[in-house]
Amino acid sequence: MLSKKAEKFLLDLRLELMARGKSSEDIEEMEEELRDHLTEAEARGKSVESVTGGSVKEYIRSISEELSLEAGLKKKGALLLVYLFGLFTIPSLLSGQFELSTSLIIYYLLVLLFLGYGSFYVIKEMILKYGDDKRTYIFSIAYEIFVFAGMIGGQFIIRSHPGIIIYEGSPEMNFIIGLSLLGVFLITTLFMKRWFFTALLLLLAMPELVARFATGGASPMSERYLIISMVALFISNIIVVLILMYMSKKEKSPSGS
Amino acid sequence: MSVSDQMMKGLLDGAILGLIAQGETYGYEILEKLKGKDFPEISDGSIYPVLLRLSKKGYVSTQTRKSDTGGPKRKYYSVTERGLEELEVFRHKWTYLNRGMNNLMGSVENAE
Numbered sequence: 001m002l003s004k005k006a007e008k009f010l011l012d013l014r015l016e017l018m019a020r021g022k023s024s025e026d027i028e029e030m031e032e033e034l035r036d037h038l039t040e041a042e043a044r045g046k047s048v049e050s051v052t053g054g055s056v057k058e059y060i061r062s063i064s065e066e067l068s069l070e071a072g073l074k075k076k077g078a079l080l081l082v083y084l085f086g087l088f089t090i091p092s093l094l095s096g097q098f099e100l101s102t103s104l105i106i107y108y109l110l111v112l113l114f115l116g117y118g119s120f121y122v123i124k125e126m127i128l129k130y131g132d133d134k135r136t137y138i139f140s141i142a143y144e145i146f147v148f149a150g151m152i153g154g155q156f157i158i159r160s161h162p163g164i165i166i167y168e169g170s171p172e173m174n175f176i177i178g179l180s181l182l183g184v185f186l187i188t189t190l191f192m193k194r195w196f197f198t199a200l201l202l203l204l205a206m207p208e209l210v211a212r213f214a215t216g217g218a219s220p221m222s223e224r225y226l227i228i229s230m231v232a233l234f235i236s237n238i239i240v241v242l243i244l245m246y247m248s249k250k251e252k253s254p255s256g257s
Numbered sequence: 258m259s260v261s262d263q264m265m266k267g268l269l270d271g272a273i274l275g276l277i278a279q280g281e282t283y284g285y286e287i288l289e290k291l292k293g294k295d296f297p298e299i300s301d302g303s304i305y306p307v308l309l310r311l312s313k314k315g316y317v318s319t320q321t322r323k324s325d326t327g328g329p330k331r332k333y334y335s336v337t338e339r340g341l342e343e344l345e346v347f348r349h350k351w352t353y354l355n356r357g358m359n360n361l362m363g364s365v366e367n368a369e
Contacts, residue, residue, distance in 0.1 A: 026309075032321070032330050033284055033305060039328045040285045041301060053300035066306040066313075 006038045008128070009048050009056060015124045016060045022067040030063060084112065086185045087201060093178025094208035095220045095229075096171030102163035107154045114147045171220075175212070178205075196243065203239055207232035265297075271347040272296055273307050277317050278336040278344055283324075284308065287334075308334065316340030 002010075010031055017027045034051065041050055052059040070076075088108060092098040122143045126136040169177065182205050189198040211220075211229035218225045276282065276290050288304055311317045317334045324331035336344070 029321075029332070030305065030309070033308075033332050034302070035329045036324060036331045037284050037288075037301065037305075046301070050300065051302035053302060059302050062303075063306050063309075066309045068313075 002035065002038055003042055003048075005048050006042060008131075009052065010035060010038070011131075012056060012128055013060055013063070015128065017064060017067060019120065019124060020064050021069050021073045022064065023070050026067040030067065081112075083185070083189075083197060083201075086181060087204060090178050090182050090185065090201065091204050091208050093174045093181065094205055094212070096174045097220055098167075098169070098174045098178070099162065099165060100167035101158065101165050103158045103161055105166075106163075107158055110154070111147075111151060114150065118147065119144065178208075196247065199243060200240060203236040206236055269296075269299070269303070269307050270311065271344070271351065273304060274311060274316055274336065274340055274344050274347065277311075277334045278341060281333050281335045283331050283333050311340070314339075314343075316343050 013034070014027055014031055017030070018024075038048065038051060041047075048056075085108070088111075089098060119140075123136075123140050126139050130136045130139075182201070185201055186198055189195075189201065207229040208220075210232045211225045212218075214228050215222065215225045220226075220229075272291060273287060276287055282290070284304060287308075288299070288301055291299055291304070308317070312319055312334075315337060317340050318337050319332050319334055321330050321332045
C-alpha cells in the first residue's frame with residue numbers, strides 16, 4: 001500500500017504526461033514501474049523524494065523527454081479544430097444568419113482557449129488538489145458554467161460589436177454553404193467511424209433544418225421559426241446528454257459492452 | 258546541462274546496460290546494484306528514463322509479471338543481442354576514454 005504522497009506523485013506524473021500529449025501506453029508502463037519502485041522503497045523506509053531527487057516537476061520533465069508522443073496527436077488535434085469550426089458555423093449558416101467578423105474569430109479563439117485548454121487545466125489542478133472529492137466536481141462544473149455564461153455573453157457582444165465584417169452572404173447562399181458543409185462533415189465523420197461526432201453535428205444542425213422546413217422557409221427571426229428551432233434544440237440537447245450517459249455507462253461496464 | 262551532468266548521463270546508460278547483461282533484473286534491483294558498486298550521483302528515479310531509452314533502442318527486452326513479494330506488476334529487463342553489441346562498443350570506448358582522461362588529468366594535476 002502506497003502512502004498518500006506517493007499516490008499523489010503518481011497522479012501528478014500521469015496528468016502532467018497526459019497534458020504533454022504522451023503515449024497512453026508509455027504513461028501506463030512508466031506509472032506501473034514507478035509504483036513497483038515506490039512500493040519497495042517505502043517498505044524499506046524511503047520517501048518519494050528519493051525517487052524524484054527533490055523536484056517532482058524536474059523529474060517529470062526528464063521522464064517526459066524520453067516518452068513518445070501519442071501517435072497522430074497533431075493530426076487529430078488539427079482535425080478536431082476543423083470539426084469544432086464546423087460545429088460552430090454550420091448551424092448559423094443553415095439559419096442563414098452567419099456573418100464572419102473579426103469579433104467572431106476572436107470569440108472562437110477564446111472559446112477554444114477557455115473551453116478546451118482551460119477546462120483541462122482546471123480539472124487537472126482540482127484533481128491534484130482535492131483528488132476524487134466532491135469539491136473537484138463542484139469547482140469543475142462551476143468553471144464550465146462560468147465559461148458557458150461567457151459564451152452566451154460573447155454572442156451578445158459580437159452582435160453589437162462585430163468589428164470588421166469579412167464575409168456576409170445572403171440567407172440563401174448561407175443555407176447552401178451550410179448544407180454543403182454539413183454533408184461534407186457528416187460523410188467525413190461517418191467515413192472515420194466517429195459516430196459521436198456525426199450524431200453531435202447532426203443534432204446541432206437539426207433544429208435549424210426542422211424549423212426551416214416546418215415553416216416553409218420563413219424568416220429565422222419569425223416567431224414560429226424561433227419556437228420550432230428552440231423546441232428542436234431542446235430535444236437535441238436531451239439526446240446528446242442521453243448519448244453521453246450511455247457512452248459513460250458503456251465505458252464503466254467491465255466487459256466494455 | 259553541465260559537462261559533468263552530460264558525462265554522467267552517458268555513463269549511466271553504459272553502466273545499466275552492463276548490469277542487465279549480467280542477468281535478468283528489475284528497476285529497484287538495478288538501483289541497489291549501482292549503489293552497491295558506489296556509482297556516484299544517482300537518485301532512485303534517474304534510472305527509469307535510462308531504462309526507457311535502452312528499451313526503445315532495442316538494447317534490452319522487457320517482460321512484465323507479478324513480483325515475488327506480491328506487490329504491483331514488475332517489469333523485468335534482459336539484454337538483447339543488439340544490447341550486447343552496444344555494450345562491447347561502450348566497453349571499448351570507455352577503456353580508451355578512461356586511459357586518455359587519466360593521462361590528461363594527471364598532467365592537469367602536475368600543472369597545478
